[in-house]
Amino acid sequence: MTTHQPRPTRILVVDDEPLVRAGITGILSTDPGNDVVAEAGTGLDGLTAVRTHRLDAVLLDIRMPDMSGLEVFCELCRAGVTVPCLFVTTFGEDDYIEEAVRLGASGFVLKSGDPHELLMGVRAVAGGGAFFSPAVARRLLDGRLAASFSETQRARVQFEELTPREQEVLRLIGRGLSNAEIAADLFLAEGTVKVHVSSILRTTGARNRVEAALVAVRSHEA
Known part of the structure; x- marks a missing residue:
C-alpha cells in the first residue's frame, strides 16, 4: 500500500543580504518538510514572487533599502493576499514591529536567534498559528511597545472573562x-475551534490572532 506523503511547506525567503x-x-x-521555492533580494522582487508561486509562508526581512518588509506586507494586505508572513528582525526595529502587529503579521523571529526558532516559526504560521521569538515577545511586552497592549492586570481580566474552553484555546x-x-x-x-477563536477575539478586543497571543503571554497563560 502506498503511504501518502504530506505536501511540503512552500516558502519564499525575502532578504536583501545574500549571506x-x-x-x-x-x-x-x-x-525535509520545508521547500524553499523562491528567494528574493528586494521587496519588489518579493512581491513578484508571491504573485508567481503558490506559497504557504513568506519570510520577510522587516527592513530593506528599496521596499521594507512592512511595505511588502501592506501591499499584500491591500491586494487581498492572505499568505502568512513571518518577519525576520533585529533589535531596534520596534516601530516596524509595532506596525506589523497592528496590521496582522503572523510572527517574528530574530536574525540572531536560535535556528530552531526559525523552524518553529515557519511551522506555526504556515499552519495558521502565530509565533514570537521569546526575545521579541519580551520587547513587545517590556519596552515602549507595551503601551500598545493591555497591562498585565487587564490581560488577566480579559482572560478571566473567557469560558474555560476559550481559555484552553487561548x-x-x-x-x-x-x-x-x-x-x-x-x-x-476544527470548525469548533474557529468559533472559539472568533469569540476570544471579540471578548478580549484583540484585532487579530497575534494580539490574542499577546493577551495569553501577558497574562502568563502561554
Missing part, C-alpha cells in the same frame, strides 16, 4: 498552535 538569505534557506532546508494560541493543532490537542472539530 543572510542563504543562511535562512539553509536552516529551513534542514527540515493558551494554545499563545504557544503558536494552529487551529488544526488546537483541535487535535483538545479533541475538537
